[in-house]
Amino acid sequence: MLRWITQHKTQLMISGVFLLGISFSGYLAGWSQLTAICLIAAGIIGELPIAVSAYEALRVRVISIELLVSIAVIGAFIIGEYHEAAIVTLLFLFGGWLEKATLGKTRAAIKELTELAPQTAILLTDQEQHEVDIEEVEVGDLLLVKAGQRVPVDGEITSGTGLLDQSAVTGESDLVKRTQGDSVFAGTTLDNGQLTIVANRVGEETTFGKIIELVEEAQDGQSDQQQFIDRFATYYTPAVLILGILVGVITKNLNLAITILVLGCPGALVIGVPIAMVAGIGNGAKNGILVKGGAEMDRFRQVTTFIFDKTGTLTEGHPSVVNVDRLVPNADDGFKLAATLEQTATHPLGQALIEAFQPVNQEVNQVNVVKGAGITGEVGTEQVAIGNQRLMTQLKITVPQRQIDLSRDWQKNGETVVWVAINGQVTGLMGITDPIRPDVPQALAALRRLGATNLVMMTGDNQATAGAIANQLGIEEVHAGLLPEDKERLVSQYQESGQHVAFVGDGINDSPSLARADVGIAIGSGTDVAIETSGIVLMAANFNSLVHAYGLSQKTMANVTENIGIAVGTVGLLLVGLLIGVVNMASGMFIHELSILLVILNSMRLLKYQTKLDDYQGRSRQLPVQSKVTELKGRKN
Amino acid sequence: MKKIIMQLDELSCPSCLQKIQRAVEAEPGVDSVKVLFNAGKVKANFDEGQTSSEQLFDAVKNQGYEVLSVKVREV
Numbered sequence: 001m002l003r004w005i006t007q008h009k010t011q012l013m014i015s016g017v018f019l020l021g022i023s024f025s026g027y028l029a030g031w032s033q034l035t036a037i038c039l040i041a042a043g044i045i046g047e048l049p050i051a052v053s054a055y056e057a058l059r060v061r062v063i064s065i066e067l068l069v070s071i072a073v074i075g076a077f078i079i080g081e082y083h084e085a086a087i088v089t090l091l092f093l094f095g096g097w098l099e100k101a102t103l104g105k106t107r108a109a110i111k112e113l114t115e116l117a118p119q120t121a122i123l124l125t126d127q128e129q130h131e132v133d134i135e136e137v138e139v140g141d142l143l144l145v146k147a148g149q150r151v152p153v154d155g156e157i158t159s160g161t162g163l164l165d166q167s168a169v170t171g172e173s174d175l176v177k178r179t180q181g182d183s184v185f186a187g188t189t190l191d192n193g194q195l196t197i198v199a200n201r202v203g204e205e206t207t208f209g210k211i212i213e214l215v216e217e218a219q220d221g222q223s224d225q226q227q228f229i230d231r232f233a234t235y236y237t238p239a240v241l242i243l244g245i246l247v248g249v250i251t252k253n254l255n256l257a258i259t260i261l262v263l264g265c266p267g268a269l270v271i272g273v274p275i276a277m278v279a280g281i282g283n284g285a286k287n288g289i290l291v292k293g294g295a296e297m298d299r300f301r302q303v304t305t306f307i308f309d310k311t312g313t314l315t316e317g318h319p320s321v322v323n324v325d326r327l328v329p330n331a332d333d334g335f336k337l338a339a340t341l342e343q344t345a346t347h348p349l350g351q352a353l354i355e356a357f358q359p360v361n362q363e364v365n366q367v368n369v370v371k372g373a374g375i376t377g378e379v380g381t382e383q384v385a386i387g388n389q390r391l392m393t394q395l396k397i398t399v400p401q402r403q404i405d406l407s408r409d410w411q412k413n414g415e416t417v418v419w420v421a422i423n424g425q426v427t428g429l430m431g432i433t434d435p436i437r438p439d440v441p442q443a444l445a446a447l448r449r450l451g452a453t454n455l456v457m458m459t460g461d462n463q464a465t466a467g468a469i470a471n472q473l474g475i476e477e478v479h480a481g482l483l484p485e486d487k488e489r490l491v492s493q494y495q496e497s498g499q500h501v502a503f504v505g506d507g508i509n510d511s512p513s514l515a516r517a518d519v520g521i522a523i524g525s526g527t528d529v530a531i532e533t534s535g536i537v538l539m540a541a542n543f544n545s546l547v548h549a550y551g552l553s554q555k556t557m558a559n560v561t562e563n564i565g566i567a568v569g570t571v572g573l574l575l576v577g578l579l580i581g582v583v584n585m586a587s588g589m590f591i592h593e594l595s596i597l598l599v600i601l602n603s604m605r606l607l608k609y610q611t612k613l614d615d616y617q618g619r620s621r622q623l624p625v626q627s628k629v630t631e632l633k634g635r636k637n
Numbered sequence: 638m639k640k641i642i643m644q645l646d647e648l649s650c651p652s653c654l655q656k657i658q659r660a661v662e663a664e665p666g667v668d669s670v671k672v673l674f675n676a677g678k679v680k681a682n683f684d685e686g687q688t689s690s691e692q693l694f695d696a697v698k699n700q701g702y703e704v705l706s707v708k709v710r711e712v
Binding site for chain 1: 647649655656659660663671673674675676678698699700701703708
C-alpha cells in the first residue's frame with residue numbers, strides 16, 4: 001500500500017488538482033457543502049504521498065522536509081483551514097514533479113555521455129559470431145566490430161583497417177585510421193571498415209568506463225560551500241521543527257506554528273549548490289573537459305598563475321630538423337651515422353634526427369651517453385659524437401667561428417642546435433625545433449583577459465631555446481634546464497609566495513607537478529595516470545578547452561553564489577512577509593517552490609556557456625615581451 | 638567482499654540521499670556506502686557472509702525507490 005502511494009504520486013497529484021477545480025466551481029456556484037468536501041478530499045489525497053515519504057525517512061531517523069509539510073498540513077486540518085491544506089500539498093507535489101523534470105534537463109549533458117557506452121558486442125568463436133551482452137565479454141575475447149558500431153572494449157586490432165571517430169574519448173572529432181596492431185578504445189565509433197579486436201580491458205576498467213565513473217562521481221564531489229550547506233541542512237530541518245513546536249506551545253497559535261514549518265523548508269538552499277555543479281561539470285563533459293568535482297572547480301576559479309610545461313604542451317612534442325649546415329661535401333653520410341647512433345638512445349631530439357636521415361646498417365659499439373651534453377659511440381669503424389657545443393669542447397673538437405655565429409642565430413629562433421663530429425672533426429650541424437601549437441598565442445591572451453596574471457613556462461631545454469619560444473608566445477617568466485623534480489619544487493615555491501597555481505602538462509612525466517599544484521591540468525590525454533593525478537583532464541590537445549575550462553569555473557562558482565543568494569533571499573523575504581502578516585502557509589509554499597525553480601533555471605544557463613578564442617583576437621597584449629629566463633646551472637639540453 | 642552498484646530511477650530531492658544512505662548502512666556487513674545524487678546510483682561494499690545483494694536491493698526498494706539494475710562484482 002505504502003509503495004503504491006509513492007509510485008502513483010503523479011496520479012494522486014492530478015486527481016487532487018481536479019478536486020480543487022471542482023471545489024472552486026462549487027464555491028462560485030455557492031454550494032459550500034461540495035466545496036468543503038472536495039477540499040478535504042484534495043488535501044487528504046495530496047497529504048498521503050508526503051506523509052508516507054516522511055514516515056519512511058523517520059524510520060531511518062531522518063527528519064525530512066516532507067515531515068515539516070505533513071505536520072503543517074495535519075495542523076491545518078485541525079484548525080479547519082482545508083483550502084490551505086489542499087493548496088500546500090498540491091503545490092509541494094507539483095514542485096517536486098517540476099524539479100524532477102528540470103533536473104533531468106540539467107543532467108542531460110552527462111547522461112548523453114553515459115549513453116555512449118556500448119551495450120552489446122559481437123563475440124567470435126570458431127568462425128562463429130554471437131551477439132552478447134557487454135557484461136559477458138572477458139579480457140582476451142575476440143570481437144568483431146562492424147562499420148557504424150561502437151567499439152565495445154579497449155583492445156588491440158588483430159585484423160582489418162577502419163576509420164574511427166574517437167571524440168567520446170579524446171574530444172577530437174577528426175576521423176583517425178587504425179589498423180592491425182593499433183589500440184582502439186571503448187566508446188569510439190567505427191565510421192568505416194571492419195575490425196577484429198582482442199579485448200584488453202572491459203567494462204569499468206576501460207578508459208571510457210573510467211571517464212564515466214569520474215564524471216558521475218565528480219557531479220557529487222563537493223565544494224566547501226556544499227559541505228557547509230549539507231552540514232547546515234542536517235541541523236536546519238530539525239531546528240525548524242523545534243522552532244515550530246516552541247512557537248506553537250508559547251503563543252498557543254497553531255496557525256502561526258504550522259506557517260513557520262512551511263516557510264522554514266530549506267528547498268532552494270539544499271539544491272542550489274549541487275545543481276550549479278551538475279550544470280557546470282555537464283557543460284565541461286560535453287566539451288571534452290573532465291572536472292573532478294566541485295572543489296576543483298572552486299580552486300580553478302581562484303587560480304591566477306598558470307605554469308606550462310613546454311614540450312608536448314605548448315609545443316606539439318614532435319621535434320623535427322628544420323635547418324642543416326654542411327661543413328664537408330659528404331656531411332650527409334655523417335648525419336646518417338649520427339642517426340644510426342641515435343637509434344640506441346631514446347632522446348626526443350634523436351627521433352627527429354632518425355626521421356630526417358636514414359640510419360645505415362652498421363654495428364654500433366661503445367655507446368656513451370653524456371648527460372645534458374649528447375652521445376658518443378662507434379658506428380662501423382667511425383667515431384661519432386652528437387650533441388651540443390659543450391660536448392664538442394669536452395671532446396676537444398675544434399668548433400669554427402662561422403658555425404658558432406650560425407648556431408646563435410638558430411637558437412634565437414627557438415631551435416636546439418645539434419653538432420655532429422666524425423672522427424674528431426665537425427662535419428655538420430642542424431637546428432631542431434618542436435613547433436608551437438597553433439592555438440597557443442590566442443589562448444594565452446584569452447586566459448589573461450579572464451584574469452590570469454602570471455604565465456610561466458618550465459622546460460628541460462636550454463636557456464636560449466626556451467627564451468626564444470617564450471618570446472614568441474609572450475610568456476614573461478621562463479625556467480629552463482629543469483628536471484621533473486625541479487618543476488615540482490618550483491611549483492611549491494610559487495604556492496609559498498601566496499599564488500594559486502595551475503600546472504598544465506601532458507600528464508606523461510609531469511605527475512609530481514600536476515599533483516602538487518592547486519589544480520593539475522592534463523592536456524590531450526585520457527591516460528590513466530593523467531586521470532588519477534590531475535584535477536582537470538582536457539581530453540583534446542587543444543588550448544581552447546583550457547580557456548573554456550577557466551571561464552567555466554568562474555561562471556559556475558558565480559552561479560553557486562547567485563543560487564545561495566536566491567535561497568537566502570527567499571527565506572528572508574518570507575520571514576519579513578510573515579512578520580508584517582502578508583504571507584500565509586499557501587503563499588509561502590508557492591514562493592518556496594518558485595525559488596527552487598528559479599535556482600534550477602539559473603543553473604541551466606551554465607549548460608549553454610561557450611568560449612570562442614576568436615572573441616579575444618586582436619585584443620591581446622602587443623608582442624614581443626622581453627622574457628625573464630632563469631636557468632638551473634649545469635643542466636643543459 | 639563484494640561491490641554492488643545499483644542504478645536507481647532519477648533522484649530529485651537531496652534528502653533522499655540521507656534516507657537511502659542510512660537504509661543501506663543499516664544492513665549488516667556493509668561499508669563505504671556512496672549514493673550518487675545526480676547519477677542516481679548507489680555503490681557499496683558488502684560481506685556476502687552477512688548480507689546479500691537481494692537484501693540491499695530490498696532496503697532501497699523499501700524506501701520507495703525503483704531499482705533499475707543491479708551489478709555485483711568481486712573486490
